[in-house]
Amino acid sequence: MFKKLPGDETRALVSTTPDTAVVFRPAVIRTPAAVTIAIFIGRLLIGLVRIVWRHPVAVAVLAVPSVVAWLYGWRLALVVVWIPFSVLLPWALFNRDSFNAWFGRRLLAFWRLIWVYRRHWHAVMVISGLARHLRGRDYVPRLVRVRCTSWADLVSVKMLTGQAVTDWADRIEHLAHGFGATSCRVSVARAGRLLLTFPRRDPLAVPLPALALPETVSVEPVEIGICEDGRPWRLKVHGTHVLVAGATGAGKGSILWSVIRALLPAVWSGITQIWGLDPKLMELSFGRAIFEGHYAATPEECADLLDEAVSLMQKRAAKFAGVQREHIPTVEDPFILVVVDEVAFLTAYQSDRALKQRTMAALATLTTQGRAVGFGVLAALQDPRKDVLTIRNLFPDKIALRLDESEQVDMVLGDGARDRGALADHISFIPSEGAGVGYVRLETSPDPIRVRAAYVSDADIREMAALFETEETV
Numbered sequence: 001m002f003k004k005l006p007g008d009e010t011r012a013l014v015s016t017t018p019d020t021a022v023v024f025r026p027a028v029i030r031t032p033a034a035v036t037i038a039i040f041i042g043r044l045l046i047g048l049v050r051i052v053w054r055h056p057v058a059v060a061v062l063a064v065p066s067v068v069a070w071l072y073g074w075r076l077a078l079v080v081v082w083i084p085f086s087v088l089l090p091w092a093l094f095n096r097d098s099f100n101a102w103f104g105r106r107l108l109a110f111w112r113l114i115w116v117y118r119r120h121w122h123a124v125m126v127i128s129g130l131a132r133h134l135r136g137r138d139y140v141p142r143l144v145r146v147r148c149t150s151w152a153d154l155v156s157v158k159m160l161t162g163q164a165v166t167d168w169a170d171r172i173e174h175l176a177h178g179f180g181a182t183s184c185r186v187s188v189a190r191a192g193r194l195l196l197t198f199p200r201r202d203p204l205a206v207p208l209p210a211l212a213l214p215e216t217v218s219v220e221p222v223e224i225g226i227c228e229d230g231r232p233w234r235l236k237v238h239g240t241h242v243l244v245a246g247a248t249g250a251g252k253g254s255i256l257w258s259v260i261r262a263l264l265p266a267v268w269s270g271i272t273q274i275w276g277l278d279p280k281l282m283e284l285s286f287g288r289a290i291f292e293g294h295y296a297a298t299p300e301e302c303a304d305l306l307d308e309a310v311s312l313m314q315k316r317a318a319k320f321a322g323v324q325r326e327h328i329p330t331v332e333d334p335f336i337l338v339v340v341d342e343v344a345f346l347t348a349y350q351s352d353r354a355l356k357q358r359t360m361a362a363l364a365t366l367t368t369q370g371r372a373v374g375f376g377v378l379a380a381l382q383d384p385r386k387d388v389l390t391i392r393n394l395f396p397d398k399i400a401l402r403l404d405e406s407e408q409v410d411m412v413l414g415d416g417a418r419d420r421g422a423l424a425d426h427i428s429f430i431p432s433e434g435a436g437v438g439y440v441r442l443e444t445s446p447d448p449i450r451v452r453a454a455y456v457s458d459a460d461i462r463e464m465a466a467l468f469e470t471e472e473t474v
């Protein structure tokens, strides 16, 4: 009978019908004002301690001059402000990076916490449907912390008990627009905690010229561009197979050529060979010499070259059987990277069925058995639908460049990738802004990473090919 009800639920109980024998009247116990004030002050103090703990620099910047002005007058406060200012200003002017790392970004994080996130948090949570109103109470996810990097705000959030990551991933557009960002990415920090990434600027908006040729001979993850957070983008090609999907003009060529460029020292040393399949006759023909005879353009030539790769792979597998389980590239057993531009020409669009099946069988054999014995496939295609490339799941690593439709993103990167922020269908059509920009999702992590490949121009390719031609003539 004496059930305690919070908030507005009691109101709903007061009305009773006049002719009922028993009338329920909920007992309303008034909380003494002193208790309410004590709770309020307690919360205020906890909030202040939390702010000082999390943002000591920002609080000190505001609090120290105010306290000095209050105790000793504004003149001394001005001196107190001027002393650090005369140190910080030159520091900010002459060594911006270290200044930002120590002060700038902490102040910015404090400002954005108060002005952008705290100010709009409740409204955005309620309107996007991430807050809940249950039995008269509001349950709102907790904004834990805001950190700023050079290009984005990283917002830590404690989800409501019972919420799932997909609840947030489904609302990335609400969150982005609610907090004035162009996009939002959701990743799991730990159980119950999320990290929301809101970009403030696009560090990938400017094209990256071709990277310098590596000085060391290696087939380990090759550097082919930059990640959004400024780190080099290193793509693993040895011990995996990579599929690059992107609409026409998305910059697939820049990925193929950046990989080839990064492997050149290994090719010169003999521990790597690059085989090129160029059914469109446009992309790889430019640097034909680099493939050292392993180049094919017509569907027949492509099928023959793939069959040659398969038979070499099988011979090597027989040689390795019972002797070694991992491939270490050597001149005798080099890493062979089969680069296929527009693989759909060979697997879907060509009219000769027998040739199509031969090509598919060879590609499937290479992608299922090749990686342990030093054979890798790097394939590019425009249309990622399953009927165009039935074996797309045999490629462990995938890259989504600009795509035409939102559904294609999950086809390339796997379920839920777009919800987690891989907005490959939103990448700019303008080549200088969007070509070569894409998302990668590696075997080891469910979170897509935004990247941009360096642009290897026609002149760069000719230069690279010329180095091989000179070698041949010498």
Ligand SMILES: Nc1ncnc2c1ncn2[C@@H]1O[C@H](COP(=O)(O)OP(=O)(O)OP(=O)(O)O)[C@@H](O)[C@H]1O
Pocket: 207, 208, 246, 247, 248, 249, 250, 251, 252, 253, 254, 382, 431, 432, 435, 436, 437, 452, 453, 454, 455, 456
């Ligand atoms: N990484 C890049 N950075 C800047 N611009 C680029 C980059 N990659 C390509 N571009 C520009 O975009 C244009 C189209 O690139 P590219 O031909 O590689 O696209 P694609 O995806 O191979 O297209 P298609 O499938 O039609 O051949 C290039 O001519 C170049 O001007």
